[in-house]
Amino acid sequence: MLEILKESLLTCPMVKREKDGVVYNYFIHPITDGIPAVTAELLRDVTAAMLKSLDLKNVDKIVVSEAMGIHIGTALTLATGIPFVVIRKREYRLPGEVVIGQETGYSKGNLYMNCVNKGDRVVIIDDVISTGGTIKGILPALKIAGAELVDILFVVNRGSPDIGIPYKTLVTIDVDENGVKIIDSAF
Numbered sequence: 001m002l003e004i005l006k007e008s009l010l011t012c013p014m015v016k017r018e019k020d021g022v023v024y025n026y027f028i029h030p031i032t033d034g035i036p037a038v039t040a041e042l043l044r045d046v047t048a049a050m051l052k053s054l055d056l057k058n059v060d061k062i063v064v065s066e067a068m069g070i071h072i073g074t075a076l077t078l079a080t081g082i083p084f085v086v087i088r089k090r091e092y093r094l095p096g097e098v099v100i101g102q103e104t105g106y107s108k109g110n111l112y113m114n115c116v117n118k119g120d121r122v123v124i125i126d127d128v129i130s131t132g133g134t135i136k137g138i139l140p141a142l143k144i145a146g147a148e149l150v151d152i153l154f155v156v157n158r159g160s161p162d163i164g165i166p167y168k169t170l171v172t173i174d175v176d177e178n179g180v181k182i183i184d185s186a187f
């Protein structure tokens with residue numbers, strides 16, 4: 001399990017990104033970017049590991065954020081029958097919409113959470129955790145909505161940030177100019 005994920009990380013394309021004069025080695029991977037192509041084998045590998053790792057008992061909803069939470073959310077919903085809801089970068093102004101401030105290593109803006117209801121038991125899954133800025137915005141939004149957080153999982157962990165509560169990751173990586181190194185793996 002996770003062999004396909006690990007091998008694809010070790011061989012994925014790299015580019016350099018720059019923010020405020022700091023150059024950042026950026027890995028490009030099907031799960032985190034949709035590039036190179038997302039294969040069925042990779043999605044099955046990741047889905048099997050999510051199923052093994054996550055506590056899904058009596059969970060009402062899987063919560064993902066756009067864009068790169070959507071394909072793993074789709075896969076987990078197909079595997080479990082549990083519906084997923086997408087935290088969007090677009091505002092809908094539905095009653096009960098919760099606005100989330102998001103700050104990552106290279107972006108700042110708002111996210112909008114709809115249709116997570118009082119008493120919902122939810123799990124959050126996302127493609128990658130890096131600074132933890134996104135999840136730290138989502139956690140108070142779940143409280144505002146009155147949802148109960150059951151579990152959190154990130155497929156790729158780059159940075160192991162402290163977010164104040166425990167979370168699960170499938171693969172922990174380090175990245176330098178030579179590419180990705182696998183530091184730890186759930187399976």
Ligand SMILES: O=P(O)(O)OC[C@H]1O[C@H](OP(=O)(O)OP(=O)(O)O)[C@H](O)[C@@H]1O
Nearest residue numbers: 066067068104105129130131132133134
């Ligand atoms: O731990 P953090 O530093 O917050 O980074 C993780 C977040 O960054 C990426 O999303 P991004 O906002 O780049 O949007 P995308 O999914 O559309 O690429 C990723 O999908 C996570 O949601």
Ligand SMILES: Nc1nc2[nH]cnc2c(=O)[nH]1
Nearest residue numbers: 025026027032033128130
């Ligand atoms: N795809 C991708 N997402 C990231 N999030 C934080 N660092 C990275 C990276 O190097 N690549």
